[in-house]
Amino acid sequence: MIDGLLIGSVYGLAAMGLSLIWGVMDVINLTHGAVIALGMFGMYLLFTAFHLNAYLLLLPVIAIGLIFGTLVYWTSVHWVIGRPQLSSLLSTFAVNMIIIGAGTAIWSTSPYNVNFSLPGFTVGLYTFTGNHMAAASAAVIIALALELFLYRTRPGKAIRAVADNREAAELMGISSTTVLALAFAIGIALAAASGALVSTLFPFTILSGGSYQLKSFVVTVLAGLGRPLGALFAGLLLGLLEGAVTPFIAVSWIPLIEFGLFVIVLIAFPKGIFAKAAA
Amino acid sequence: MKRFTLTTLSVFALLLTSSVAQNINIGFTVSKTGALNVDSLEQYRGFELWRDQVNAAGGIKASGKNYKVQFVGNYDDESNVKRVQQLYTRMILQDNADFLFSPYSSSLTATAAIVTEQYGKIMLTSGSAEGKTYTLGNHYLFQMFAPATEYLKGVLDMLKAKDPKATVAFVYEDASFSVAVVTPAKAYAQQLGFNVAFSEAYAPNTTDFSAIIDKVIAAKPNVLIGGGHYPDGSTLARQLYNHKVNLKMITLLVAPDSPQWSELGDAAAGVVVPSQWEPQTAFKAEYGPSGADFAKAYTAKYNVPPSYESAGGYACGMILQRAIEQAGSTDTAKVAAALNATDITTFYGKTKFATAPNEHGLQVGHSMVLAQWQRDKSGTLVKQVVWPLAGKSANLVYPIH
Numbered sequence: 286m287i288d289g290l291l292i293g294s295v296y297g298l299a300a301m302g303l304s305l306i307w308g309v310m311d312v313i314n315l316t317h318g319a320v321i322a323l324g325m326f327g328m329y330l331l332f333t334a335f336h337l338n339a340y341l342l343l344l345p346v347i348a349i350g351l352i353f354g355t356l357v358y359w360t361s362v363h364w365v366i367g368r369p370q371l372s373s374l375l376s377t378f379a380v381n382m383i384i385i386g387a388g389t390a391i392w393s394t395s396p397y398n399v400n401f402s403l404p405g406f407t408v409g410l411y412t413f414t415g416n417h418m419a420a421a422s423a424a425v426i427i428a429l430a431l432e433l434f435l436y437r438t439r440p441g442k443a444i445r446a447v448a449d450n451r452e453a454a455e456l457m458g459i460s461s462t463t464v465l466a467l468a469f470a471i472g473i474a475l476a477a478a479s480g481a482l483v484s485t486l487f488p489f490t491i492l493s494g495g496s497y498q499l500k501s502f503v504v505t506v507l508a509g510l511g512r513p514l515g516a517l518f519a520g521l522l523l524g525l526l527e528g529a530v531t532p533f534i535a536v537s538w539i540p541l542i543e544f545g546l547f548v549i550v551l552i553a554f555p556k557g558i559f560a561k562a563a564a
Numbered sequence: 565m566k567r568f569t570l571t572t573l574s575v576f577a578l579l580l581t582s583s584v585a586q587n588i589n590i591g592f593t594v595s596k597t598g599a600l601n602v603d604s605l606e607q608y609r610g611f612e613l614w615r616d617q618v619n620a621a622g623g624i625k626a627s628g629k630n631y632k633v634q635f636v637g638n639y640d641d642e643s644n645v646k647r648v649q650q651l652y653t654r655m656i657l658q659d660n661a662d663f664l665f666s667p668y669s670s671s672l673t674a675t676a677a678i679v680t681e682q683y684g685k686i687m688l689t690s691g692s693a694e695g696k697t698y699t700l701g702n703h704y705l706f707q708m709f710a711p712a713t714e715y716l717k718g719v720l721d722m723l724k725a726k727d728p729k730a731t732v733a734f735v736y737e738d739a740s741f742s743v744a745v746v747t748p749a750k751a752y753a754q755q756l757g758f759n760v761a762f763s764e765a766y767a768p769n770t771t772d773f774s775a776i777i778d779k780v781i782a783a784k785p786n787v788l789i790g791g792g793h794y795p796d797g798s799t800l801a802r803q804l805y806n807h808k809v810n811l812k813m814i815t816l817l818v819a820p821d822s823p824q825w826s827e828l829g830d831a832a833a834g835v836v837v838p839s840q841w842e843p844q845t846a847f848k849a850e851y852g853p854s855g856a857d858f859a860k861a862y863t864a865k866y867n868v869p870p871s872y873e874s875a876g877g878y879a880c881g882m883i884l885q886r887a888i889e890q891a892g893s894t895d896t897a898k899v900a901a902a903l904n905a906t907d908i909t910t911f912y913g914k915t916k917f918a919t920a921p922n923e924h925g926l927q928v929g930h931s932m933v934l935a936q937w938q939r940d941k942s943g944t945l946v947k948q949v950v951w952p953l954a955g956k957s958a959n960l961v962y963p964i965h
Contacts, residue, residue, distance in 0.1 A: 288778065389597060394642075395601045405806070412806070488802075532775075532779060536767070536770070
């Protein structure tokens with residue numbers, strides 16, 4: 286269960302990016318999985334080049350994620366904002382395919398590893414690896430930093446204002462275009478950061494983002510749209526669920542349970558379980 | 565002038581036609597991408613080295629003719645069954661493949677075999693141990709690997725000799741090859757009196773083994789046997805090491821045979837792998853190069869030592885070459901008859917195919933060895949043959965920690 290909680294925080298961080306973009310812009314970002322994979326490769330390349338502590342390298346990954354997110358926003362997303370949702374779905378799906386195609390050409394689909402490990406601690410027969418604990422701590426710190434940014438800073442408040450009511454925000458002098466670009470860039474940077482954290486735990490390929498994208502959808506639905514901190518809690522809940530049920534059933538059944546939960550939550554709590562609590 | 569040009573063109577066309585006729589087209593796919601990439605590439609290098617050596621020596625000689633070996637296709641199957649089905653059909657119908665080699669892995673080969681049998685083409689299979697495909701009444705399918713049922717017998721026999729009271733856990737990939745290997749091994753373990761404390765299959769794309777590892781720890785086995793292919797096997801070994809699971813022996817399928825395995829460092833040490841061939845296994849070759857010559861040429865060309873997938877790939881070519889020479893023809897029926905009669909020892913070991921209709925093409929001559937990654941005096945990780953005892957290059961390290 287502790288393992289589940291630790292990995293759950295990384296699921297939560299991944300989902301925060303998706304949730305932010307979905308909530309603020311009403312765009313279902315299908316580049317999410319591909320960007321998670323890019324975050325993994327970003328960490329791999331930086332680690333191979335500099336051999337620094339992998340968790341310090343998160344900062345440049347986030348910075349590159351922000352730049353990349355801005356670029357994707359202006360090239361592919363800005364033009365479809367306000368159009369039917371299918372347009373943004375297709376547009377982000379196209380970017381996803383471009384990233385996967387280019388990634389496969391460069392790195393093939395062979396597995397890569399970030400060979401960095403921190404010492405863990407042992408309780409009885411069980412050992413908790415240092416990387417799991419460091420990744421979970423980093424995920425929580427980034428999530429809290431985002432929450433502070435959204436509630437305590439001017440640009441953060443502008444993002445929330447645009448999410449609540451774009452027209453009213455514009456009447457108050459907020460440039461919604463700049464705010465949308467910023468929100469998209471932050472969402473992409475969060476996805477890249479979660480990918481970078483996952484790369485310190487498990488081997489990965491350019492296709493590895495897909496499964497985390499699916500988990501992000503489950504977490505986002507659990508949390509409710511546009512509630513980043515709720516996504517962190519929902520991620521922890523999902524991780525906890527995985528950790529709690531696996532001793533009793535074969536691991537192959539986990540996706541069935543996760544997506545069963547997804548359907549139940551959609552029916553019973555269409556606005557997400559945390560959204561209901563907040564209301 | 566016009567007449568001269570026509571004559572020149574006719575001679576040129578004739579030369580061109582005759583040179584095309586002198587080629588033997590061999591088709592296969594390679595998993596250039598996807599989960600089987602590492603092992604498939606090693607198999608391909610075996611094919612390639614054989615082709616280059618044969619062509620450098622003038623080609624395959626049969627009935628006074630010299631046939632140059634030409635690879636057609638060489639497509640990327642993406643480790644994907646659907647692609648294999650499309651591409652093997654394409655190689656036969658559009659690329660005019662005379663003979664085929666299998667893709668890598670049991671599941672891809674099972675699909676390719678349906679296509680090659682449908683079109684009556686000979687396919688030699690390497691990297692494909694699952695035996696069921698050979699019980700379906702095929703006529704032109706010939707297996708180079710010892711079948712799946714043989715993979716873990718040696719491990720359990722060795723364990724019986726070393727630690728007859730050991731408790732065993734099976735953790736394996738839920739794929740046709742590993743299931744075909746582990747199912748008879750579990751029965752054999754129980755037959756030998758071992759307590760099988762835990763057994764679970766995992767999805768082929770698993771990267772997080774923590775849940776399964778927690779269950780293994782709770783079951784307290786001494787020995788873990790399982791794995792599947794490179795990505796999952798290497799990840800499982802790394803996570804077993806990071807979680808400090810108290811095991812006396814770890815045996816994993818396929819993955820530890822790759823030279824890349826040593827990159828896992830301490831997590832690689834002590835891991836045992838059932839192997840179709842190791843450079844240390846000294847068979848006296850009645851045909852083709854010696855093991856030492858093969859390993860030397862391979863290492864010189866690719867800068868890494870050959871794995872058993874590489875040796876299997878080379879042996880595929882070598883056995884086909886011999887069959888064409890014996891048949892004196894490239895005619896499918898005659899070459900198939902020569903393959904049916906094959907009973908020969910090469911550097912790769914003995915090769916003999918079952919000819920009974922209910923198991924036609926199954927490999928019945930080849931035997932396996934067990935290799936273990938050990939540190940030599942300088943601390944470098946090297947693979948040593950530890951079983952059978954008659955052919956060992958080092959003693960088994962047991963327990964590993």
